[in-house]
Ligand code: 5AD
């Protein structure tokens with residue numbers, strides 16, 4: 349037992365969250381103790397997807413530099429900002445001790461123990477040299493780790509099935525920070541899921557920047573077949589997956605989603621824009637018509653499908669007319685929810701060299717317009733669901749009332765029911781009675 353204490357702050361996407369759990373587990377296995385109060389090690393798992401996300405990380409680093417001057421600790425930056433800005437961190441914030449890139453995360457216990465040993469030598473006077481900032485940024489030796497049940501919801505687990513991205517959308521930093529696509533072997537995933545189920549997990553979420561490219565880089569089975577095989581796992585009740593790319597979303601996959609009873613009828617399919625001109629500049633490799641045909645087929649084969657998307661407004665060359673196409677598409681498709689962003693330049697990406705920029709006030713106006721439109725549609729979609737019965741996994745005690753539990757439908761919609769704490773982790777058939785904001789209140793049947 350080494351007894352050193354640590355905290356890890358997580359920023360960004362579901363994949364980062366899965367990486368954070370993995371690092372926590374690896375550190376605990378190596379004798380480190382997670383503790384908020386005056387930790388020996390502070391780790392930031394960073395996100396670089398937008399400028400605001402990156403700025404938030406620099407803000408946190410400044411905060412920790414001040415604390416470090418009062419009482420020293422080891423400051424570690426991991427994740428996408430670490431990978432992207434590895435050569436600049438020393439200039440931006442010299443109080444960072446370790447910069448650990450996205451493919452080096454499984455080495456964190458080893459890197460930390462080497463570093464702490466040197467640090468100890470400095471303090472005890474054996475060595476006079478302060479250990480300098482160390483950077484571990486090699487891409488290419490990504491290792492998948494075994495997924496474990498979530499600490500907060502022990503009946504759920506996230507599994508990264510494919511890491512990285514080959515799409516190189518012109519605005520996106522991910523292919524540079526996470527590297528090219530690498531799929532985990534299907535045999536390992538299937539064994540991991542069996543093991544998770546034996547530990548009490550009933551819901552799994554398969555993660556990847558691009559899950560439907562699964563298996564292409566290593567000649568493994570395609571994603572649709574992986575879903576099919578996972579669906580046969582005894583004891584497993586729900587399979588979710590994130591994120592799909594419209595280019596690789598085919599009829600075969602739609603059929604498998606329809607046929608497999610455990611696969612949630614919920615699809616997150618980023619549209620980004622409905623203007624073919626903008627899609628082309630974004631290098632998305634599909635037209636709006638293609639996207640629309642996928643949605644039509646999904647709605648036709650699975651009438652109660654729940655849909656969400658990502659929309660990116662204010663991209664260079666986006667005219668008012670282009671923007672209105674996106675707005676119209678949102679009204680036509682009627683997503684249940686959407687993640688909406690205004691474009692921000694990411695240095696090193698192709699669109700950073702584009703010239704015809706939309707000014708910031710206009711980007712904000714467009715963003716507000718789509719947010720307002722989507723809020724109205726979300727409300728209407730939810731109202732349409734009132735009176736329905738849904739299978740709900742009860743996940744936690746409601747924050748507002750200890751006698752109520754909060755759960756999720758297959759479509760990932762939140763539902764509050766009156767139920768005892770002992771029911772957490774069970775699936776109940778619930779009638780959706782009323783809405784409070786976007787949260788349903790229901791009665792277990
Ligand atoms: N600016 C704004 N949003 C971005 N996204 C990706 N890159 C950028 C960027 N440079 C959004 C896209 C993507 C989601 C994860 O983040 O909508 O689907």
Ligand code: SF4
Pocket residue numbers: 513514515516517520521522523557558593
């Ligand atoms: Fe980024 Fe495009 Fe890859 Fe998604 S598909 S991670 S938006 S490059």
